[in-house]
Amino acid sequence: MSAQAGFHVTKPGFFTLLQDEGRRGVMHMGLASGGTMDRHAWAWANHLLGNRYGATALEITFGGATFTSGLNTQIAVTGAEVQLTVNGQQKPLWSTIQIETGDVVALSAPRAGVRCYLAVRGGFVSETHLGNSCATVFREGTGGLHGDGSPLREGDFLPCNATAPPVVNRTIPNHWIPDYSTPLTLDVLLCAQAERFSATARSTFFANTYTLSPQSDRMGARLAGPTLEASERQLISEGTSLGAIQIPADGQPIILLQDRQTVGGYPKLGAVTPRSLDALAQRPPGTRLHFRETTLQSAQQAERQFLTFFRTAR
Amino acid sequence: MQWRCEVTGIDTLTLYFGDRIDVALTEKIHLASEALARNLGPRLIDTVPSYTSLLLRYDLLKDDYSSLIADVTAILDDLPERPEERNEASIIEIPVFYHSSVGPDLAAIAKRADLTIDQVIQRHCQQVYQVFAIGFAPGFAYLGEVAPELAAPRLATPRPKVPAGSLGIADQQTAIYPLESPGGWNLIGRTPLTMFDPHREQPSLLRAGQQVRFRAITRDEFLALGGQIE
Numbered sequence: 001m002s003a004q005a006g007f008h009v010t011k012p013g014f015f016t017l018l019q020d021e022g023r024r025g026v027m028h029m030g031l032a033s034g035g036t037m038d039r040h041a042w043a044w045a046n047h048l049l050g051n052r053y054g055a056t057a058l059e060i061t062f063g064g065a066t067f068t069s070g071l072n073t074q075i076a077v078t079g080a081e082v083q084l085t086v087n088g089q090q091k092p093l094w095s096t097i098q099i100e101t102g103d104v105v106a107l108s109a110p111r112a113g114v115r116c117y118l119a120v121r122g123g124f125v126s127e128t129h130l131g132n133s134c135a136t137v138f139r140e141g142t143g144g145l146h147g148d149g150s151p152l153r154e155g156d157f158l159p160c161n162a163t164a165p166p167v168v169n170r171t172i173p174n175h176w177i178p179d180y181s182t183p184l185t186l187d188v189l190l191c192a193q194a195e196r197f198s199a200t201a202r203s204t205f206f207a208n209t210y211t212l213s214p215q216s217d218r219m220g221a222r223l224a225g226p227t228l229e230a231s232e233r234q235l236i237s238e239g240t241s242l243g244a245i246q247i248p249a250d251g252q253p254i255i256l257l258q259d260r261q262t263v264g265g266y267p268k269l270g271a272v273t274p275r276s277l278d279a280l281a282q283r284p285p286g287t288r289l290h291f292r293e294t295t296l297q298s299a300q301q302a303e304r305q306f307l308t309f310f311r312t313a314r
Numbered sequence: 315m316q317w318r319c320e321v322t323g324i325d326t327l328t329l330y331f332g333d334r335i336d337v338a339l340t341e342k343i344h345l346a347s348e349a350l351a352r353n354l355g356p357r358l359i360d361t362v363p364s365y366t367s368l369l370l371r372y373d374l375l376k377d378d379y380s381s382l383i384a385d386v387t388a389i390l391d392d393l394p395e396r397p398e399e400r401n402e403a404s405i406i407e408i409p410v411f412y413h414s415s416v417g418p419d420l421a422a423i424a425k426r427a428d429l430t431i432d433q434v435i436q437r438h439c440q441q442v443y444q445v446f447a448i449g450f451a452p453g454f455a456y457l458g459e460v461a462p463e464l465a466a467p468r469l470a471t472p473r474p475k476v477p478a479g480s481l482g483i484a485d486q487q488t489a490i491y492p493l494e495s496p497g498g499w500n501l502i503g504r505t506p507l508t509m510f511d512p513h514r515e516q517p518s519l520l521r522a523g524q525q526v527r528f529r530a531i532t533r534d535e536f537l538a539l540g541g542q543i544e
Contacts, residue, residue, distance in 0.1 A: 024359050024360065025359065025360055026360070027360040027361075027362045027369075027371075028347075028360070028361055028362055028363060028448060028521065028522065029448055029452060029453060029510075029517055029518040029521075030448040030449050030450065030451060030452045030453055030454055030510075030518065031452045031517075033360070129512060129513065130512055130517065140451065140452055141493070142452065142512050143512075147512070189321070189323075189324060191320065191321040191322055191323065192320060192321070192322040192323075192328070236333075236334070236335060236364070236365045236366050236367075237364055237365060237447060237449060238328060238362075238364045238365070238366070238367040238369060239322075239326075239328060239362025239363075239364055239367065239368070239369025240362075240369075241322050241323025241324075241325075241326040241369070241371070242323060242324075242325075242326075243323060243324065244322065244323060261449060261450065262362055262448070262449050263362065263364050263447055263448075263449035263450075264449075268322070271322070271323040271324055271326075273324055274324060274325075296321060296324070296379060299324045300324060300325070300374055300378060300379075303324060303325070303374055304374050304375065307374065307375055308375065311375070
């Protein structure tokens with residue numbers, strides 16, 4: 001089969017991006033790491049197709065996308081609960097699906113969750129450059145299919161690796177599929193400038209409900225709730241970590257995400273664990289959030305388990 | 315080398331080398347950053363040097379906090395307390411066309427400092443600047459410090475569109491906008507150089523810790539070097 005085999009974008013959806021594990025070794029240049037928002041769903045989609053951890057897939061935010069296949073292959077759609085059809089016939093999520101040339105794959109708007117991941121056998125082929133990644137960073141105008149950070153457009157062509165060997169059709173057992181409509185409690189490591197917040201501010205944070213604001217994006221999850229005050233409002237700018245809970249002058253927390261700025265000067269109360277960020281990525285604005293404290297050891301152990309499972313399992 | 319360490323994330327720690335902005339500190343951080351990257355290789359995923367600190371993101375499948383900090387300590391203990399003197403050749407020279415046609419705030423900076431425009435240009439060019447940090451946008455280098463009389467607060471209302479290559483001043487710092495973006499710095503000129511190009515082997519022209527000097531060029535030189543005036 002020719003190297004030109006791939007998918008045609010019939011309807012791009014609201015905001016659809018090529019994403020992978022994100023960039024490495026670029027933050028010193030002021031470039032965001034980028035990468036997939038819900039690694040759990042994204043890793044399962046690739047895993048079902050025998051793709052390596054890190055393979056490029058589509059991150060489809062709020063669904064509403066249609067693709068036409070130009071090859072015989074297999075796909076998997078995970079994440080947000082959408083209605084998935086192939087030529088109008090309903091297909092299961094979190095499963096390997098056989099696709100023939102000319103098949104029309106359509107995703108509805110989600111009933112629960114925010115982001116779907118569509119992976120193809122062998123992965124989408126993308127021009128990787130910055131930080132050895134295809135990550136699409138819209139805010140910067142870098143990366144992605146067009147190299148300029150733009151989301152997919154109608155008429156785009158998504159080349160695939162057509163030589164990847166077929167895999168046995170599989171479905172993920174129900175008990176491993178997260179329910180994105182349940183209340184969410186995020187694990188937080190108190191770190192960074194935590195000691196610059198009073199004991200009262202810290203207990204306010206852990207005892208109260210915060211609401212995910214509609215102003216949230218891939219840069220940061222903005223929260224609305226009881227005001228938190230640090231002893232200093234501005235620090236000398238320093239590098240930012242994924243999940244850092246930054247408290248700006250208005251006292252409303254912002255959780256820094258994949259497309260965050262590389263340096264910032266607001267005090268940080270701590271960091272949300274990567275596994276909790278996966279779950280957060282599937283919550284729509286208006287979701288009520290709670291926080292509970294974790295330890296470095298337990299957060300690192302959970303993350304190691306996740307990475308080891310997907311990097312080594314086939 | 316004097317430093318302290320804080321855990322700042324599940325897979326990050328931040329080393330602090332001092333508590334206030336200082337050129338000598340930036341050089342130390344640069345030295346530390348290079349030594350750690352060289353010695354730790356793929357154990358480090360990212361390093362983010364800034365004014366007084368250095369953030370390290372490490373690979374959790376290769377290290378935990380204690381194994382990493384032990385090696386970081388050993389590597390930093392081996393570094394000299396004072397960096398070697400830089401030679402002239404290591405200073406990066408950036409040509410700039412200083413003119414009101416590309417630097418709409420040049421006259422206001424001169425008036426504020428009670429200087430002529432030529433004096434502003436001369437004072438901006440005679441300084442050797444340190445790259446304190448890269449941030450805000452890809453390749454955006456915070457340089458300092460400008461002569462005190464040239465310091466000026468950010469514009470009350472940022473411009474919605476600042477052309478790529480624009481040179482600005484905000485407080486004691488000066489910087490070039492690598493890409494067209496909104497911005498509130500006082501614009502005094504423009505460089506024809508491409509400060510950030512994602513397709514280049516080294517996308518960002520500047521790195522934290524480097525030294526920079528500006529050289530005034532004429533409109534003709536600016537255009538000959540590929541500069542654009544709208």
